[in-house]
Amino acid sequence: SAASDVYKRQEERMKYYLIAGEASGDLHASRLMRAIKEKDSLAVFRFFGGDLMADVGGARVKHYKELAYMGFIPVLLHLKTIFRNMALCKRDIVEFDPDVLILIDYPGFNLSIAKYIHAKTSIPVYYYISPKIWAWKEYRIKNIRRDVDEMFSILPFEVDFYERKHNYPIHYVGNPTADEVAEFKEEYKEPFADFAIRNELDGSKPVIALLAGSRKQEIKDNLPYMIRAAKRVAGDRYQIVIAGAPSISPEYYDTFTKGDDSVKIVFGQTYQLLSHSRVAAVTSGTATLETALFDVPQVVCYKTPIPKVIAFLKKHLLKVKYISLVNLIANKPVVKELVANSFSEENIASELQQLIADGEPRQAMLKGYAGIRESLGEKKAAENAANIIWDVGMRD
Secondary structure, eight states: OHHHHHHHHHHHOOEEEEEEOSHHHHHHHHHHHHHHHHHOTTOEEEEEEOHHHHHHOSEEEEEGGGTOOOSHHHHHHTHHHHHHHHHHHHHHHHHHOOSEEEEESOHHHHHHHHHHHHHHOOOOEEEESOOOTTTSOGGGHHHHHHHOSEEEESSTHHHIIIIIITOOOOEEOOOHHHHHHHHHHHHOOOOHHHHHHHTTOOTTSOEEEEEOOSSHHHHHHHHHHHHHHHHHHHTTTOEEEEEEOTTSOHHHHHHHHTTOTTEEEEESOHHHHHHTEEEEEEOSSHHHHHHHHTTOOEEEEEOOSSHHHHHHHHHHTOSOSOSSHHHHHHTSOSSEEEEGGGOOHHHHHHHHHHHHSSSHHHHHHHHHHHHHHHHHOSOOHHHHHHHHHHHHHHHO
16 A cells, blocks of 8 residues: 555655755755655755755765865866765765755756766656756756756746756746745844844935845955945935855955945845845845845846957857846846946946836836746745655655
């Protein structure tokens, strides 16, 4: 019977191997692990990942910080380490012999692991949070079709891309960022006055938030322009507050604020800051979606080297019309994207100026945000994925 099958599998203790290569992967994987434990209390985890995964339990083989090299030069300089980590990972998975291998984003590393495990073993390979091959490196669909047994997507437009365009069935499980924001909003009730006192802000002035990314290079490229643009708009009526990335030191931000008291910074409180912001300037990435889910009108700005070349590449090589998740999900320009040759202090300031007032541009953007929430749906991503992993595992 089905019940005795479940009992038998639980007696055998299901083994799960997960690989997350960066901070966001650690967060999403940890939530998935918790959801799996709800279904399978005896679950045994082994993983490449971070502190959040370790908090759930199981054995960590390597911290993602030992894997993550960003950019062409750092990758070249650390090739030996990357290949050594990859070899260790392959060996370790084979020795552990899990019931399922779950890969979380991080395609450069994870697709290589998937290829090896598919070729050398009969371990099922699942992918939670699809690689963004619709934007770049679409040819990877061949590897995914060959090496990945089940694909779990967190972006609704990926269903069309995989299923209609490439005839490869996937599961849209909901969006974990939408889940995280909804949970936060439900619990966070701090008045702005208290938030301001706690962070030494002015409780009488609305906030212009600056989210300049989480990597030093992004911050260096974008933040100086954002600060100057925000100052043009702020005057005496508004205050400028930077969302400090937890991995970056306060001293690094000081080099851009240069002791200017009119620009404040809060660390590790991005959601709290967005809860109390009037408008925001945001570099591309998940932050654009988070800002939308908090109903904060935003301008997306991303400075690139050699703007004219990047503009050409965007037009001719990139497979997508937009760079922000907000516009990609909406499939239309809900937020203004200032990238390549449209990126300038003047353009950022002009856009913030339009959005800060209670006029048509602000209302149109908020209406666009409502459509995005509708597209993402009500599904809880981690729980939904865990249910499918469990159901497919039971069938096998």
